[in-house]
Amino acid sequence: MIVKSDPLTARGRRTREALVRAGREAFDEHGYEAVRVDDVCARAGVSHGTFYTYFTSKEVLFREVAAAVVGEMFTASVVGPAASGDPYARIEAANRLYLRAWSANSRLVRMLEQAAAAEEGLRELLLELREVFVRRGADGLRRLQEQGLADPALDPRLTAIMLGGMVEHFARVWLDLGEPADERAAVDLLTRLWARAIGLTPASTSAEDM
Amino acid sequence: MIVKSDPLTARGRRTREALVRAGREAFDEHGYEAVRVDDVCARAGVSHGTFYTYFTSKEVLFREVAAAVVGEMFTASVVGPAASGDPYARIEAANRLYLRAWSANSRLVRMLEQAAAAEEGLRELLLELREVFVRRGADGLRRLQEQGLADPALDPRLTAIMLGGMVEHFARVWLDLGEPADERAAVDLLTRLWARAIGLTPASTSAEDM
């Protein structure tokens, strides 16, 4: 297989970016199978042949799009250290970001899941994506447990998977299936359920939140 | 257009059933797009053309398979009235059945979700499936609230969606993505999180369950 090198000229870089952007839009709108290479090219304003100057196959383009999405989700969901030290507020902030991150990319992530069933490489990318969120959640819980603020009997990893899944799943139901709800109410409820589930001991300052 | 009628003879019924079974297996193993009509026929041991004696298209077969799966999930997840009257135990039983039902069919349900994006009829089937589970969960919660056993401030429907989604999502992660866990531990944890999240007041008899 011929390795497609990174484009060297500014023009090449622009073309490549246009293809990635067009691909992302197309995949998001129509799904992996339904998107033809020609669609992407038309959207990017280049000819069919040009596509193969930059990508060896449609799958390779998808992989790149997926990687970009995963990257964005990582950065978009970091609860800054500047956030309040109040545990409940931190959980709430995390849930809001989590919900937004999954909402913004739910279609592409689902495509990634679907495609991951067939392609080894994509499977790894998906697992990596999940792992970051899981670890983040598990670490947060462990910290709370160490501080005596959460039930120490809970397995941190499994709990994080379950409660994180609750948020992730709700994002899908909310956006893809059109379950009516407003973000504020959803985040409030998700946070309340999450906090109670882990047995978050209300510090004196957050008593009124509950 | 020729309408495909139900088979009139025993032989026809057998063939039709063989096709549905073969289709279900094939879809489950390879996904909707990857399955060719020929694959289904080969698996069912009939010729190419026979398929079209019973189904007008691959999509129609899938619709039938999906409907069957949905039907099974309905019946498989009913917590019998004979089950213990203890709320915690009922939640546990429901979670176990819920987890098993989704586990057994997670791939097909995901295919249904995927296909529902494109087909109106399938979308309705999917929404119907969800609705049954949501309503069941919401009704259960409402009953607990009325008995003074659960936090009355929680919106029953939204809460059911979120906590139900937690279980459903875990089924996927567990089976499709291979997250290691044993059923017993998973059900235990899901139940504990669920019970605490809704503020289930431990009746005196179930104190030791927690």
Added chain:
Amino acid sequence: MIVKSDPLTARGRRTREALVRAGREAFDEHGYEAVRVDDVCARAGVSHGTFYTYFTSKEVLFREVAAAVVGEMFTASVVGPAASGDPYARIEAANRLYLRAWSANSRLVRMLEQAAAAEEGLRELLLELREVFVRRGADGLRRLQEQGLADPALDPRLTAIMLGGMVEHFARVWLDLGEPADERAAVDLLTRLWARAIGLTPASTSAEDM
């Protein structure tokens, strides 16, 4: 090939007739290629398999339908000997019958023409059909020529083909292509053109017709 014998029982005869009738209707409405054997069977109210009890193929059915149509056209277009002896009136009567016969069956005759291109047997049937009309017209003209009523320089056969074609063609344009005209006016004009073309010498009695 198995020769399908004529049906021996009354029931068999009825089924066979139903198939021929259904085939004729179907061919007339939809054309040879567009008609499926199943359509004919459904229309006749018999199962697919029964068709082959009476006809070895779809083409054989068509042949039979075509033969029936040709037969009808023969008998329908005979100007009875009782008709007026006046040549002009006889031409008019012939044209009226000719026009009606072709009108009633134009679709099927065109199908026959089309099918005749591919099938030897049908070609003969078509030629036979044409020949009867041509000969009839040529004989009529020859008689008029012998009586000194028509231009003796005209080749009877070729003239009959041309003028007969004029009528036949008009039937198509009129019915198939929807050229507006009423039968009376059309027959009048066809007859006038025909009579003049052959130089019909107006006998004293028919002077006012011209």
Added chain:
Amino acid sequence: MIVKSDPLTARGRRTREALVRAGREAFDEHGYEAVRVDDVCARAGVSHGTFYTYFTSKEVLFREVAAAVVGEMFTASVVGPAASGDPYARIEAANRLYLRAWSANSRLVRMLEQAAAAEEGLRELLLELREVFVRRGADGLRRLQEQGLADPALDPRLTAIMLGGMVEHFARVWLDLGEPADERAAVDLLTRLWARAIGLTPASTSAEDM
């Protein structure tokens, strides 16, 4: 949907033309239904898929072929203004061209008629084709009537349809059904019948023609 654009390069133009030419030949030889896209491709010397670079379907190709044929028939049948002013000679010239135009394309025109039964667009093309010839004939007759050379009682349009149909129909019988005749004799007779039918008054110069 991808719109098939006109080919942009000389090579593309050549390929497209080759397909149209091949299609025309194939349709003419075997009829619309009998022609497979592969036949056309083989004849044009291109691969299967190339066909769909230029035409979205077999039907679209036929439409183009038919339009080309109709166009040719229009131009081929114009009696130049340079032709003799003698009415009889003009009719003769028109008939010769008419006969030739229909002879050269009779199979394709019949296919057009056949296909027009099913397709709206083709029906319009066919009606347009007919209308041009009808109008031309009607105008010619009207002019003769105004000059006092033809029977003023004849309806120009209907007469043109009938006499034009005579020529058209003869072209079919002659070529498709193999009625033996030589062109000269046929044109002579058609012209004689036509002229007499409309009551063409022999101007002094053409007396001997009759």
Added chain:
DNA sequence: TATGAATGAGGGTTCATTCAT
């Protein structure tokens, strides 16, 4: 005789990918 299930050759169309210019 009638039924209807089963067959499989046949044909149209799509689209990812290659390659000459």
Added chain:
DNA sequence: GATGAATGAACCCTCATTCAT
């Protein structure tokens, strides 16, 4: 780098015909 024509494997679906019951 860019273009767009060319390729052909892959797949869905139709329907005339056969055959066991």
